[in-house]
Amino acid sequence: MSVMKRVSMIFKAKANKALDRMEDPRETLDYSYQRQLEMLTQVRRGVADVATSRKRLELQMNSLRQQQNKLDGQARQALGAGREDLAREALGRKATLQTQISDLENQYQSLQADEEKLTVASQRLQAKVEAFRMQKETIKATYTAAEAQSRIGEAVSGISEEMGDVGMAVQRAQDKTAQMQARAGAIDELMASGALDDVTGTPRDDIQAELDAMRTGPDIELELQRLKGEISGGPTPQIESGAGGAASDGASHAAAEQPQAGEGA
Amino acid sequence: MIVRILGEGQFGVEESATSELNALDSALEKAVNEGDELAFRPALTALLDRVRALGTPLAADVIEPSDLILPRADADVAEVRSMLTEEGFIPG
Numbered sequence: 001m002s003v004m005k006r007v008s009m010i011f012k013a014k015a016n017k018a019l020d021r022m023e024d025p026r027e028t029l030d031y032s033y034q035r036q037l038e039m040l041t042q043v044r045r046g047v048a049d050v051a052t053s054r055k056r057l058e059l060q061m062n063s064l065r066q067q068q069n070k071l072d073g074q075a076r077q078a079l080g081a082g083r084e085d086l087a088r089e090a091l092g093r094k095a096t097l098q099t100q101i102s103d104l105e106n107q108y109q110s111l112q113a114d115e116e117k118l119t120v121a122s123q124r125l126q127a128k129v130e131a132f133r134m135q136k137e138t139i140k141a142t143y144t145a146a147e148a149q150s151r152i153g154e155a156v157s158g159i160s161e162e163m164g165d166v167g168m169a170v171q172r173a174q175d176k177t178a179q180m181q182a183r184a185g186a187i188d189e190l191m192a193s194g195a196l197d198d199v200t201g202t203p204r205d206d207i208q209a210e211l212d213a214m215r216t217g218p219d220i221e222l223e224l225q226r227l228k229g230e231i232s233g234g235p236t237p238q239i240e241s242g243a244g245g246a247a248s249d250g251a252s253h254a255a256a257e258q259p260q261a262g263e264g265a
Numbered sequence: 266m267i268v269r270i271l272g273e274g275q276f277g278v279e280e281s282a283t284s285e286l287n288a289l290d291s292a293l294e295k296a297v298n299e300g301d302e303l304a305f306r307p308a309l310t311a312l313l314d315r316v317r318a319l320g321t322p323l324a325a326d327v328i329e330p331s332d333l334i335l336p337r338a339d340a341d342v343a344e345v346r347s348m349l350t351e352e353g354f355i356p357g
Contacts, residue, residue, distance in 0.1 A: 002290045003297060004268070004333035006349050011334055117272060124274060127325035135328065158328035165271050 011164055015157035024145050025152045029136040032156050036129045039163050039170075043122040046170040050118060053177045054111040056184050061104045068097045074207050081214050090207050100187075107180060114173050121166050132159050267329055268316050272337035275329070276320025286333075289315055297345050305342045313338055 019028055071094040078086035135155050139148050266283070269275045278286070289312040296305035313335060323329070336345045 002287065003294050003345065003349070004286070004290050004335055007271075007336065008269075008331055008334040010348070012330065015330070121272075124325045128328055131326040131328055154330065155328055157330040161269065161330055161334070162328075165269065169272055 011161045012157060014164060015160040018160055019153060019156055025149050026140055026145055028152055028156055029139065032159060033129075033133060033136060036125075036132060036159060036163065039166060040122070040125055040129060043118065043125060043166055043170050046173045047115060047118045047122055049177045050111055050115045050173050053180050053184070054108060054115060057104055057108045057111065057180070060184060060187055061101060061108065064097055064101050064104070068094050068101070071097070071207075074211060077211050078207070081211070083210070083214065086207055086210055093207075107183075111176070111180065114176065118169060118173055121169055125162060125166050128159055128162055266332040267323065268320060269331040269334045270313055270316060270337065271335065271340075275323040275327075275331055276316055277323055278316060278320040282315075282319045286312065286315060286319075297342055297349070300342055300346075302342050305345075309336065309338070309340070 018032060019025065021028070021031075071090045075087040075090040075094070078084070078090060132155060135151075139151050139155070143151065266278055266280060267275050268278050268286075289308070293305070293308040293312055295301070296308045316335065336348065340348075
């Protein structure tokens with residue numbers, strides 16, 4: 001038998017079970033309506049859960065992107081200082097982060113699509129529940145139990161099919177959200193434990209340490225030389241080379257002349 | 266007749282489209298029965314596309330049981346199979 005027919009028969013069997021449960025078919029209306037309200041609550045909760053999960057992913061992606069920018073800056077700095085090995089290391093870590101970010105981006109898009117679908121489903125169900133509520137009152141007021149049978153059957157199978165559909169969507173969204181929460185939690189834990197420190201470039205990371213050492217190292221040497229020169233009264237050594245040379249030259253001359261200016265006053 | 270695509274909603278489709286949809290459905294059924302994942306995807310997509318093209322979406326406040334129900338677009342063979350065999354698959 002065809003796929004389309006079999007699926008619809010399974011849905012109908014579900015609806016019939018609900019109808020058979022009640023002695024007075026009109027009771028089925030109230031029972032079904034209660035179920036509908038519960039389902040509406042579930043769907044709305046589902047939408048909220050998916051949104052929360054999506055926002056959490058967004059935060060994680062942002063912080064990974066920040067780390068990536070930092071590594072990028074470190075690579076430039078290292079390259080500027082002629083340390084290609086360090087730059088390579090920083091870029092390598094940046095690439096590792098990119099894999100993680102791409103993975104999160106895919107999950108994000110998938111969650112966003114789920115959220116939109118669930119929102120539409122929730123609006124559709126709400127419209128149907130409202131229509132059902134009105135039909136229910138009409139049927140109860142107008143028909144005897146026996147007469148109401150077929151009308152109730154139509155309404156209940158129609159709405160129970162919708163609830164089955166929405167119920168599956170909510171179930172799927174919940175499963176997926178739970179999976180994502182677990183993965184997001186794992187990343188958060190890794191970050192908190194410091195295991196990702198080296199990769200993500202917190203202040204303690206080794207690339208930064210080397211870069212800092214390279215930057216402060218020569219400065220200290222030059223400072224020492226300058227102090228030695230002052231003590232021995234010899235010519236002040238050029239502190240900086242390259243483009244900054246002229247400026248610092250002028251500055252050191254000014255500094256050397258200052259004591260004389262002070263004496264004259 | 267009314268056709269539901271799970272996860273999308275219901276469409277009103279002219280009876281005259283029945284034989285065309287049945288042919289597409291047969292291809293889908295074959296893929297499901299043989300567990301042929303490669304044939305399954307295009308078969309499902311073709312059937313759903315045709316329903317969307319031929320059908321008119323039902324208003325949200327209409328409560329009518331569908332004559333035919335189709336799996337959602339991203340369902341896989343295993344899911345459709347379990348849908349056809351396990352009643353418990355559908356909540357409620």
